[in-house]
Amino acid sequence: MTSPSILIVGGGLAGLAAATALAPRGYRVTVLESRPRLGGRASSFSDPATGQLVDACQHVSMGCCTNFAHFCRTLGIEHFLEPQRTLWFQTPDRRVSLFRADPWPAPFHLGRALAGAHYLSETDKLRIGWGLLQLRRTSPDADPPLLPWLHAHRQNARTIDRFWGIVLTSALNETVDRVGLKYARKVFVDGFMGHRDGFTVQLPRVPLGRLYGDELRAWLKSHDVEVRENCGVKSLLMGESQSPPVAATGGLSGVTLRDGGTIGGNRVLLTVPFDRVLDLLPPEIAVQPFFARIANLTPSPITSVHLWFDRDLTPLPHVVLVDCLGQWVFNRGGGYVQVVVSASRPLKSQGREKVQEEIVAELRRLYPSDAKLLRAKVVTEHTATFSAVPGVDAFRPPQATPAPNLFLAGDWTQTGWPATMEGAVRSGYLAAEAILAADGRPEALVRPDLA
């Protein structure tokens, strides 16, 4: 009997996660990736000045990301992730508060850390405590607009800006006035209230380009996963009328490539970003309401400012900024810092030079020194993630589709998670579950939450 095969379009984390689930279960997996590298949005570029791999944008994971952790363990790359037990919060007056767990059960483990935040008054902290308690009591599926909910639950401008906004803008890549309650709840309950380890940030010790590139090759090779880079898919092929006529079960029979070639396959897993999906589908499939709703997803950008100084600005490895333009400073050592601005829509009209100027001026105020700026690069990913607006799940399809041999994955599919590496990996595992179920081999692959 020949092994079942699967064509995975897209070599980001969703596609790779599906490959790691299906290859050991006897599937012949082929990954078709349009770029010359794997990892998708979690990627690096080569710094022209030094030739070093530099992450397009710093990526962090958290302890509550159980599927991402499982994916890294499967591939043997988990030792490249470094847990950060302390977070530092800094205000423009240069004062810094530590955020670290106490050895108490959740949710009390972070009570003292919140109480110590110098940028919140005692009443603010009581308001926040009350808001968190109420948030935990809401239904996990309710998704009204968050801002009116915060107002209705005693939050004021300061707690919204300096607490809810700080956490949510980084975690959801969207501002408080635009997000829905559902994913805001998820961030606080899963990340901060549910389990002592949920909030522990994990930082990769090596560039993403290496983590999701060279470090995976041996595993993929040993599981006979064929990876074709520089292999852009132009469209999915329908049924018998196309050649090669491979097992067309009334659905898809493979893909056509941008270079004009075709690859036959009796199952296709499409894992491209949400704004590319409809263009790849045959028109008769794309118009079906199941797929057409994807067009309602809207993007949110992230800007990352890379700065190389002639010395380190701060001894801290990373700092969350409060009341600043930059939101998170990552100190990568040797004078190289990356400042991340999530939900960076307001920067769009400013141009790169202005953004760089403002961020550099901010860093100089926060870390006064004679450090000389050697060079800089501003990178904006305009379609970084989908925007977690109220009710967004109505636009996110599940991984099994009405087309019998077409499956979907990607951080934008129905995962119960916002657009994150965890969401992407979950989607890959859910797609693998759907494929196994369609083949009469149901198996649960998604890992449970922290218990």
Ligand SMILES: Cc1cc2nc3c(=O)[nH]c(=O)nc-3n(C[C@H](O)[C@H](O)[C@H](O)COP(=O)(O)OP(=O)(O)OC[C@H]3O[C@@H](n4cnc5c(N)ncnc54)[C@H](O)[C@@H]3O)c2cc1C
């Ligand atoms: C700037 C930025 C910062 C982020 N920070 C974080 C963070 O700190 N923590 C976190 O958890 N998440 C973060 N994310 C989100 C995270 O990167 C994504 O959620 C995750 O990588 C999405 O994986 P994916 O596989 O769903 O999609 P993608 O990574 O987009 O993968 C899709 C793949 O499909 C390929 N492709 C597209 N079209 C074709 C085609 N026609 N043929 C073949 N291949 C094609 C693409 O090249 C890509 O490799 C960030 C994202 C960005 C952009």
